[in-house]
Amino acid sequence: MNKRTKYIILALGILGFIFLLYNKNFALAENSLEPPELKYSKLFFGIGVLSIGIFFLSKKMRNLLITLAISGFTICLILNISLSIQIFESVRIGKIYAEYGELDTCEKMEKRFATDLKNKKIKYFQCLTSFNPELEKILKNEYNIETFGMNCETESEKECYNKLVKKYLKKEHNKSFIDNL
Template sequence: MTETSFDSVELKYAKRFFGIGILCIGLYFFNKNWRNVISKIMIGAFGISLLLNLYIVPRVYRTVQLNEVYYEYSELETCEEMEKRFLTDLKNEEIVYFQFGIGYDIELAKTLKEKYKIQSIGMGCTIKSEYECYNKLVNEYLKEKHNDGIIDY
């Protein structure tokens, strides 16, 4: 999902309320007798639209952040580059684990996040060797530091 493909139910309603607000602006200037009622409808429609958009922002922000992290790693093409990146991530305490397969293991992601502060990214079915190199380093780190490995789950 990207920021341009996001189209939730809340966003659809927000668009409709925004449209109602725009329509009320036009009616406000054409009908002087109903200005009081139209202004209240306009403020209500814009207010609801704003609240729905504010409700959506955290979900979109998380998705955009995850896409940025994925993009950073997608530019690394060799195991050596991934090893350098792993050492940098280890130093900055920003380790990532790449999950492969049809299903995303939510329990594994939750355990990695809560227990080790490791972010998990679902990669789908396409397995890339450089990501596997990174995951191998993550597993070795967990075995060495925490006497625990991802395979143990």
């Protein structure tokens, strides 16, 4: 095995291991169930480690073992990067939701809406029980409004914010479709 191959295997193995640790800690914090990507990632990392171990014991199949190690570590890394992206998005949404959850009056929501409108970062909070994916697409694609799910019974302040969004759409874009929601 040449130096370049050793460094590739070492780098893939170390990165895979670091991502495994990170994702194990944060994926389980976000969700009590282990994501399938993490399970498969562990499996492929194990294949990579096993291949390296056998490489030193067997001289007959070294090329195959190197290929297996590189493949295992690469697939492990790809799965972990994909999972990390999902975790980052989930954490981002959680932070935004918590930030708006601290605004406990309609007046605070009105001030926040004015700031969001100025920064062109408007949000819309839909009831989780009647979440409309089509509305989410329309708001995102046509008006650049990000949609979040909410518990409708306990979050009346977010309804104040939604009323301002509806007013804005009606006034600025002459769209009243959202009034029916």
